[in-house]
Each structure stands twice: as C-alpha cells, then as structure tokens.
Amino acid sequence: MVASGVTAKGLNGIDTKFNVSGNKWYAESAYNEYKKLSDDSKVLTFNSLNSEEIYNIVKNSPESWAVEGYDLITSHNAKYFIKLTTNSIGEKTFNLDWPYYGGYEPDTIASIGELSGKIPVSRDGGDGGFTMGYGKNADGTYANNSERSIPKSSAKVNTGTFDVDLYKDTVDIVTVEDSMTCKIQKLIELGIDEDVAEDLLKDYLNWKERPEIIGENNISDGVEIAGNNVISKYGYYGKAAAWDVGDVHMKGGAGQMNTIYSWGTLKEAGIIFDMDTVVIK
Structure with missing residues (x-):
C-alpha cells in the first residue's frame, strides 16, 4: 500500500x-x-x-x-x-468517545446506597476500571457486549459476587472528615488489610477526579437531566444506554455500576469474591 x-x-x-x-x-x-x-x-x-x-x-x-x-x-x-x-x-x-453520563440511560441512574446483600457482577476490562456490569439474564447468563454498549464482538469477562453491605461500610469510613490514620484503623477493624485499606483511600481520591464524575456530561449531569435526586456518595448503578457509532449498533440495557473503588481493589478487599471468568458474545 x-x-x-x-x-x-x-x-x-x-x-x-x-x-x-x-x-x-x-x-x-x-x-x-x-x-x-x-x-x-x-x-x-x-x-x-x-x-x-x-x-x-x-x-x-x-x-x-x-x-x-x-x-x-x-x-x-x-x-x-x-x-x-x-x-x-x-x-x-x-x-x-464514550456515551454521555457515564454510559447510563439517565432516568435509570440510582445510588448504590439503595442496594443491599450480595449481587453477581462482571467486568470486561482490567483491574484498574471503576465500571462493571451487575446482575444476570433470566437464563443465568451474563449480558453480552452489545447489551453493555462495548464495541467488542466477544470477550472473556471477569465475574464475581459483590458484597454490597461490606462495600457501604467501607465507604462510610473513607468518605468522612477524619485523618488517614483513623480511617485506616477503622478499615482494619472491618477486617481489611492495612495495605488494602490504603488502596481503598487512594482509589476514592482517584474516583473523585475521574471524567465520568467531574467531567463534561458526567453521571451527575445525567441525574439532573432525568430530574432525580441521587446520593453520589456510594457510587451509581443503572442501565447501559444504547450506543450507535458509525456502522456499529450496541443496544444497551445491561445492568451497569460505577463504584468508588477499582475492580482490583474491590477484589483485594474481599468486597468482590468467588472470582471466575466467562466468555460472552
């Protein structure tokens, strides 16, 4: 050529x-x-x-x-x-050029603070990401990448179980006005290793600076457009919006979640456990 x-x-x-x-x-x-x-x-x-x-x-x-x-x-x-x-x-x-509002359908955005118990989660991507899928289809399978609005024909995704209650307990600690030393000690009392506690605190600071949180057309902007009142403290969940780019149509509709910690740190802390992988189309 x-x-x-x-x-x-x-x-x-x-x-x-x-x-x-x-x-x-x-x-x-x-x-x-x-x-x-x-x-x-x-x-x-x-x-x-x-x-x-x-x-x-x-x-x-x-x-x-x-x-x-x-x-x-x-x-x-x-x-x-x-x-x-x-x-x-x-x-x-x-x-x-990801869709606006963190890739959510604005009227579906809600606070993870509303959830409880243990739920199935999955992620197509590395440990450093803060976005994941949640839930399964009626037949027990995980959402495909068209439903996730990810431009891939197939993928091996990481799966696990998300302990929402433990997650919220850690968020209550890291988000308060307190010294780093006190926060780490309280996280240790929850059963979190000291080095992992430090990672939780670092991830939270990172999360607050991410474009989907503070950038143009961020998740909060989507909440405002929908006219809802959503507490951002615990992160967000909702449904992935459809995404049409060029000749590619992604239908959306999968459960989606943005936590204040990365997938890797959630695993380290034991907040996500029962890890496995599965191929989705």
Missing part, C-alpha cells in the same frame, strides 16, 4: 506532513511527529485525519489499546469512535 500524505497546518503556521498507511513504519513515524506538535495543532491535525489514518496512528502508538482492545473499531469507523482528551497531567491522549 502506498502511504497517503496528510498535511495539517498548525497554529504556528508550519505545515507538518504525515505519511499514514497500513505500513507500520509510516504509522509509527506519523505518531512520533504528531506528538511533537502543540496541543492546539494536535487538535487541528487529528480533526483533519480520516478513519483509516486515525486507526493506523493509534494502532502503532503506545496508546494502541483504543483499537486493539475493541475489535469492532476498524479503519472504516475509527474517526467516529476515537477522540482526543486531556489526561490528569494535561497531556492530549487518545480515548474512546
């Missing part, structure tokens, strides 16, 4: 030419040149690229997760799935 030439004029008035194609060398070179641009020029350049060009730059970059992790994102639709975002240290990075 012959590399396609893309010329984008940044705000500094300099034309920067990117050779982008399926050729790995060209795509890597294009990404390296792209990273040298100012933030404003990055935005202008990114917006000028077509789906094939975006797909190949992202795929051959250190940020390749945005295409390699989702097989329904292709060189034909990547422009509609991938956007530029600003990370916690102010860098422009590639991300998926």
Whole structure:
C-alpha cells in the first residue's frame, strides 16, 4: 500500500506532513511527529485525519489499546469512535468517545446506597476500571457486549459476587472528615488489610477526579437531566444506554455500576469474591 500524505497546518503556521498507511513504519513515524506538535495543532491535525489514518496512528502508538482492545473499531469507523482528551497531567491522549453520563440511560441512574446483600457482577476490562456490569439474564447468563454498549464482538469477562453491605461500610469510613490514620484503623477493624485499606483511600481520591464524575456530561449531569435526586456518595448503578457509532449498533440495557473503588481493589478487599471468568458474545 502506498502511504497517503496528510498535511495539517498548525497554529504556528508550519505545515507538518504525515505519511499514514497500513505500513507500520509510516504509522509509527506519523505518531512520533504528531506528538511533537502543540496541543492546539494536535487538535487541528487529528480533526483533519480520516478513519483509516486515525486507526493506523493509534494502532502503532503506545496508546494502541483504543483499537486493539475493541475489535469492532476498524479503519472504516475509527474517526467516529476515537477522540482526543486531556489526561490528569494535561497531556492530549487518545480515548474512546464514550456515551454521555457515564454510559447510563439517565432516568435509570440510582445510588448504590439503595442496594443491599450480595449481587453477581462482571467486568470486561482490567483491574484498574471503576465500571462493571451487575446482575444476570433470566437464563443465568451474563449480558453480552452489545447489551453493555462495548464495541467488542466477544470477550472473556471477569465475574464475581459483590458484597454490597461490606462495600457501604467501607465507604462510610473513607468518605468522612477524619485523618488517614483513623480511617485506616477503622478499615482494619472491618477486617481489611492495612495495605488494602490504603488502596481503598487512594482509589476514592482517584474516583473523585475521574471524567465520568467531574467531567463534561458526567453521571451527575445525567441525574439532573432525568430530574432525580441521587446520593453520589456510594457510587451509581443503572442501565447501559444504547450506543450507535458509525456502522456499529450496541443496544444497551445491561445492568451497569460505577463504584468508588477499582475492580482490583474491590477484589483485594474481599468486597468482590468467588472470582471466575466467562466468555460472552
């Protein structure tokens, strides 16, 4: 394949030419040149690229997760799935253009504080994520990725049982105005190891800074649009919204939950237990 030439004029008035194609060398070179641009020029350049060009730059970059992790994102639709975002240290990075309001149907958003007991949960993704599915279908299976509004045809997902009451007990401790030492001691009294207690506190601080919590069109914005009154302290649960991107339709409807701790820390704390994996289509 012959590399396609893309010329984008940044705000500094300099034309920067990117050779982008399926050729790995060209795509890597294009990404390296792209990273040298100012933030404003990055935005202008990114917006000028077509789906094939975006797909190949992202795929051959250190940020390749945005295409390699989702097989329904292709060189034909990547422009509609991938956007530029600003990370916690102010860098422009590639991300998926996820649906608004944390991916929830706004009128279904409720507080995890309303739940109790033990419920089945599942997650398609790594231990660092704060979003998971909850519940099962009537036949005992887990929701598929179309129902979860995740652009993947199939996946091996992690499953477990979520102890809602223990979770809420820990949240009551980490969210109060108290010293870190006192909070850790109280968590230890609940049976949480000290190092895990520290992880719970770190995750809570992280959660408060996440885009779905404080960013534009966040979960609270969805609650406001629906006209509901939801306590955010314990996190949220509801139903995944449908998501149509390019030629891909994801029907939504699966149970979805956003906790104030990551999946990995929930496991470490014993809040999620009976771990297993299952393949969903």
